[in-house]
Amino acid sequence: MASATLLKSSFLPKKAEWGATRQAATPKPVTVSMVVRASAYADELVQTAKTIASPGRGILAMDESNATCGKRLDSIGLENTEANRQAYRTLLVTPPGLGQYISGAILFEETLYQSTVDGKKIVDILVEQGIVPGIKVDKGLVPLVGSNNESWCQGLDGLASREAAYYQQGARFAKWRTVVSIPNGPSELAVKEAAWGLARYAAISQDNGLVPIVEPEILLDGEHGIDRTFEVAQKVWAETFYYMAENNVMFEGILLKPSMVTPGAECKDRATPEQVADYTLKLLHRRIPPAVPGIMFLSGGQSEVEATQNLNAMNQGPNPWHVSFSYARALQNTCLKTWGGRPENVKAAQDALLLRAKANSLAQLGKYTSDGEAAEAQEGMFVKNYSY
């Protein structure tokens, strides 16, 4: 008769990590194992996902492609050169103590191989800060033939060997962003393709040691109300999880990056953070199995403060998964403007980044208050037809 001693490492998260208030009189060590769908990297994937999904922390998304980074630099009057991108990314990863609030940073390929002006590898700086390096692996959106002017995401060709190389370089998680557009339908075809592509990417990533962040962004563009977003989101997540199951993806070793459930950007009816939280939590409860350790929301054009308030509203009670952030613009906006490309502004810019990181950290713990937020931070960042 087999016994507990035959079981290996833990796939089921330990009690201390999910923070519920059920107390055992004498807490026992949990020795469990789950070897169905294991790959060579199974234990490491679970550990990495748990680390990123740790309380009070979230992800800094800084994986803008060169073209997109160019737009950011242009907005502060800087030329899109490698030196400027290097300067900006160095600024982002070096604030002292950033690792208190940030558990992971998503990089663009160039940055994964980049060093600072002093010759220090960006990846190494991140690791020293206690931040897990991640890598954007998709190759962008292209028109989806046969759809209603919708897109699909490229990047599966050669993905396995690319990810193996990224792992060698120090990356431990990956990210793939596909989009779904409500004004364009979305069509069944577009939803299926988005979900299937994510599922294939997720399986390949796990096979090569990278925790896949699964990101089907439902674009904010549109006049639709929050109920319509809710309906589409439920469909998208049902498809995505089903295809991931078919591809034998191990859910203890993935992270999600969904959009929050909100009205469309051009909808006349706005929603309060409590409404956004209500709808979004309902979505999560109906579609996300508890094995998934973390849900890291994208900000998608919300203002810095909105993104923080909405996250905070979602964390007013215990959740079966870590509910956190993976923000780009909603973390970087004020920081970028404060820097303006000037070395003398670096400290102030880093302070601005730390301020937002801390605010979102508090929001993850459900403890954020908006007293003292600057007007700048409340400015919306929605750009119609935004191309990433």
Next chain:
Amino acid sequence: MSAFVGKYADELIKTAKYIATPSKGILAADESTGTIGKRLSSINVENVESNRQALRELLFTAPGAFEYLSGVILFEETLYQKTSNGKPFVDLLNAGGVVPGIKVDKGTVEIAGTNGETTTQGLDSLGARCAKYYEAGARFAKWRAVLKIGPAGEPSELAVKQNAEGLARYALLCQENGLVPIVEPEILTDGAHDIKTCAAVTERVLAAVYKSLNDHKVLLEGTLLKPNMVTPGSDSPKVGAEVIAEYTVAALRRTVPPAVPGVVFLSGGQSEEEASQNLNAMNKLEVLKPWTLSFSFGRALQQSTLKKWAGKKENVASAQATFLVRCKANSEATLGKYDGAGAGAGDAAASESLHVKGYKY
């Protein structure tokens, strides 16, 4: 609409939540006339209505049992039966805080072209039947889909899809008519496969079931799941309760969204004691389980009770006492507090395996 929110939505959510109350579970007493005949014949009792009524009355009037039960699944005949004092069973149950439920499927048939795989019948006029049962006092329903693990990779994609779709259609029809659907995709234990195989199949089946439920816009908050526990095949070496607990809970964590309020396991041929021990081990696991883990047992609640009764009036009290022991044991198991005290009281019968190869329900 994102999920069906018809006129019964609030009631469905409330009922499902109540049935999933920790410390309570379901007595599956919905054996068809044919099946109950097998039970009665095993104790040399004739399969006539009065005996069927007597057995169910024994169970429903067992002193103290209702404290541990939140629901009872009935067969159609029983839904309209009364106690010997003329009190309708439905009223008796309601007075005791036990929700009456009703089996609505019409059994399995083979899917031609497969290796003996089945689909479940019963969708025709199901809506109207559910409305009728609601009027008669039922507030939840049950439909059993059956899958098997076989040497040629069974369950086949066809069987999985067919059964998942059947469950989804049944579930929506129930909700339209005020009944909380218990979704039961039973994977039989028959076979020599190991526990990992059972885990993989269970995860595959549950993923397909929830995909179908979602596609059909079933309101998950107003459903319950009745799955098999994840165990080795009946022809394979047994494993301990902790192992079963870990594989089972891991499988559920990978497939069952937190919106589902409760998982009420079937016992599927496990002995009374085994079933309680396994349920207990699951509830002791220190891991997040956002749904209640409870029981919906037929044989594993009734076996030793049936033997004690043996059809004789003079045995009713002691049979009821035996039944109470099993109810209490399983109640404690839902809290992770069962210490095995029920094993002795039921005697050897409690540890007797109830597995029947190729069991036809």
